[in-house]
Amino acid sequence: MITVITFSILFAGVLIIDQILYRLNKHILELRMNDIMLRIDEAHDILKDAGLANVQAYRDSARKELISKFIGYKFGKTGFIYIINEKGQALTGGNTSIIPYDNLKKISTEKSGFTEFKSLTNGKSKFSFFDTSKFQWKIFLIMDKKELYEQRNLYILAVSLIGILVLISGLGVSYLLAARFSRQTIEILNCVKNVAKNDLSSKINIQPITDEYGELQLGINSMIDELREREIEREKALEEFGKHQKFESLGILAGGIAHDFNNLLTAIRGNVQLAQMYKHDSEELKHCLSDTEHATVRAMDLTRQLLTFAKGGTPVKTTASIPELLQSTVTFILRGSKSKCEFAFAEKLRPVDIDTTQISQVIDNLVINANQSMPNGGIINIRAENAYINETSTLPLEKGEYIKITITDHGTGILKQNIPKIFDPFFTTKHSGTGLGLATSYAILKRHGGHISVESEVGIGSTFYVYLPASINAVKVKALLDSMSYAGGGRILVMDDQESIRALLGKMLALMNYEAEFANDGQKAVDIFAEAKKSGKPFDAVIMDLTVPGAMGGKEAVKVLREIDPDVIAFVTSGYSNDPVMAQYKEYGFKGRLDKPFKIQDLKNLLKSFLNNKTNES
Numbered sequence: 001m002i003t004v005i006t007f008s009i010l011f012a013g014v015l016i017i018d019q020i021l022y023r024l025n026k027h028i029l030e031l032r033m034n035d036i037m038l039r040i041d042e043a044h045d046i047l048k049d050a051g052l053a054n055v056q057a058y059r060d061s062a063r064k065e066l067i068s069k070f071i072g073y074k075f076g077k078t079g080f081i082y083i084i085n086e087k088g089q090a091l092t093g094g095n096t097s098i099i100p101y102d103n104l105k106k107i108s109t110e111k112s113g114f115t116e117f118k119s120l121t122n123g124k125s126k127f128s129f130f131d132t133s134k135f136q137w138k139i140f141l142i143m144d145k146k147e148l149y150e151q152r153n154l155y156i157l158a159v160s161l162i163g164i165l166v167l168i169s170g171l172g173v174s175y176l177l178a179a180r181f182s183r184q185t186i187e188i189l190n191c192v193k194n195v196a197k198n199d200l201s202s203k204i205n206i207q208p209i210t211d212e213y214g215e216l217q218l219g220i221n222s223m224i225d226e227l228r229e230r231e232i233e234r235e236k237a238l239e240e241f242g243k244h245q246k247f248e249s250l251g252i253l254a255g256g257i258a259h260d261f262n263n264l265l266t267a268i269r270g271n272v273q274l275a276q277m278y279k280h281d282s283e284e285l286k287h288c289l290s291d292t293e294h295a296t297v298r299a300m301d302l303t304r305q306l307l308t309f310a311k312g313g314t315p316v317k318t319t320a321s322i323p324e325l326l327q328s329t330v331t332f333i334l335r336g337s338k339s340k341c342e343f344a345f346a347e348k349l350r351p352v353d354i355d356t357t358q359i360s361q362v363i364d365n366l367v368i369n370a371n372q373s374m375p376n377g378g379i380i381n382i383r384a385e386n387a388y389i390n391e392t393s394t395l396p397l398e399k400g401e402y403i404k405i406t407i408t409d410h411g412t413g414i415l416k417q418n419i420p421k422i423f424d425p426f427f428t429t430k431h432s433g434t435g436l437g438l439a440t441s442y443a444i445l446k447r448h449g450g451h452i453s454v455e456s457e458v459g460i461g462s463t464f465y466v467y468l469p470a471s472i473n474a475v476k477v478k479a480l481l482d483s484m485s486y487a488g489g490g491r492i493l494v495m496d497d498q499e500s501i502r503a504l505l506g507k508m509l510a511l512m513n514y515e516a517e518f519a520n521d522g523q524k525a526v527d528i529f530a531e532a533k534k535s536g537k538p539f540d541a542v543i544m545d546l547t548v549p550g551a552m553g554g555k556e557a558v559k560v561l562r563e564i565d566p567d568v569i570a571f572v573t574s575g576y577s578n579d580p581v582m583a584q585y586k587e588y589g590f591k592g593r594l595d596k597p598f599k600i601q602d603l604k605n606l607l608k609s610f611l612n613n614k615t616n617e618s
Ligand SMILES: Nc1ncnc2c1ncn2[C@@H]1O[C@H](COP(=O)(O)OP(=O)(O)OP(=O)(O)O)[C@@H](O)[C@H]1O
Pocket: 365, 369, 370, 373, 409, 411, 412, 413, 414, 422, 423, 427, 428, 429, 430, 432, 433, 434, 435, 436, 437, 438, 439, 462
C-alpha cells in the first residue's frame, strides 16, 4: 500500500516537473528570439532614421550585415538561426527542405509561435520558434528537441533517483519499524499467553521504553507482579484453609468413630455386667453373651469398613461389562422402593477391569443415596458412556480411555456448603446414616484409578459422575458363568436383617437363575413362606440368618417352618461359626449351613446338592 502511494506521488511529481521545465525552456527560447528581433528592429530603425530605408542598395547591405551576424549564431549545441526572405530563399544555414510542408504553411500564416516537426533530411525531431520580422523575413530558431529536453530529462532523472532513494529508505524504515513492532507484539503476546496459563514467572523486556509499547510493557509487568503477589496470598490462604479442613475432617472422623464405638462398647460393657449378675447356664446369660458377641462383630465390621476406606481392600480385578453390573446391582436395591431406574447405555461401551464386589458397593451407595433423597420416590437416571480424558481435563485422572457412569436423582439436592464434605468419612445429614457410603466409594474408585465427582442443586437434585479406566480385555463374564456349569432354577426365600447380605444373596441367586424373595426377620419369613405355600407357589429352599437382634432369628423360624412344611429345605447362615446351632445345624432342623463370608461357589454347591437331591427323590 505504502509502495503504491509513493509511486503515485512520484509519478505525479514527474509530470508536474516535466510541465514546469517545458514551459521554462519555452520561455528561455522566447527571450532569445526577442533578443534577435530587437537587433533586427534596431537595424531597421537606423536605416529609417538615416532616410535610407527605401534605398535598395543600403537595404541589401544592411541585410547582408545582419545575415553575417546571424551566421554561426549558435544556441547550445544544436540551436541555430534560420532566415527565409520574402521570396522564400534561405538566407542563413540549411534550407527550407528540412521543414515539412504543414509546418511551413503554419509559419507563413501565423505571426509567431511554436511548432514541432520531424526533419525531412535526417528524420530527427526538431523544435522551432518563428517570427516575422519587419524585413518581411521569416526567422526561425531551430533546435533539436532532444537537446531542448535534455535538461528536463536530467531533472527528471535526478528527481526519479531521489524519489527511488526516498522510496527505498522509506521502505527500509517501515520494514525496520514493522519488524520492531511485530517483535514487540509477539513478545507481549507470548507473555500474556504465559500469564493466561498461570505462569507468572515471565516478564516482558522491551528496550528502550519510549513509545506506547513501552507503556504497555510497564502496565503488563506491574500486572504480573500484582498477580504474583495475589497468588502467594491465595496459596497461603489455601494452605490455612487446607489445615482447617483437615482438622475439621479429622474431627468428623474421630467423632464418627467415637460415636459408633461408644454405642458398641456400651452394649458390650452393659451385657458383660449383666452376665456377671445372671446365673451360670441361665438363658439370660446366653443372651447377654450372644449380644456381646454380636456387638463385637459389629465393631469388627466397622473396623473393616474403616480399613476399606483407609487403605485395605486391594481390588481383585476381573474384566466386566458395566451395563450388566449396573442392572443387576440397581434392580435389586430398588426392589420394593418407590423409585425407578432408567438406564441409557452408549453403544460399543468398553469393558472395565474392576473388583466387581467393590464397584457394586459404590453403585449401591450412590443409588441408595439417590433413593433416600427422594422420600416419595422418583426416577433415577443411570447412564454409561465411553469418555476420553486428555491433558486439558481438570479431573485428577491420567490421560486415557474411561467409562463414565452418570447417576442423576431429582431429590433434595445437597447444600452448597456441604458439597466439599460429603466424601469425608462420617459426614452425614441423615438420622441413622454412618457417613461412610461416599467416603468408601471415593476410596474404592481411587484404588481403581478412577474418580467420583458431584454436581448438585438444592430442590433440583444431584448428579454423581463415576470414572473407571476402560479395559483393553474382553469381558469374560460368560466364561465365569459357564465354569459354574449350574443352571439352577427355582424359588428361594432369603431372611437376613442386613440389607447388604440380602442384596448379595439376591444377586448371586439371580445369576444362577433362582427367583428370590426377601424377609428381614424370622416372623416375616414365616409369613411369606406360608403365603407362598398357600398360593401354590412354594419355595424350593429357605436361607436364614441365625440371629436377628430384637426379632425372630433363623433358629426359631425354622421350627415354625417345619410345622408348616416338615420337608422344608432350610439353610442357616451366620458369621458365628462357633455357635452351637451352626455346629449342630441338623439338630435344629436345618439341612445345611452357609458360613459368612461365603463365595458364590459355596452357595452354588449347597443349593446344587440339596435341590438336585430333592428333584431326584421326587
Ligand atoms: N443423592 C444425594 N442427594 C442428596 N444428598 C446426598 C446424596 N448423596 C449424598 N448426599 C449427602 O451426603 C452425605 C454423605 O453420604 P454418605 O453416603 O457418605 O453417607 P450417608 O448416606 O449419610 O450414610 P450411609 O451411607 O451410611 O447410609 C449424606 O448424608 C447426604 O447429606
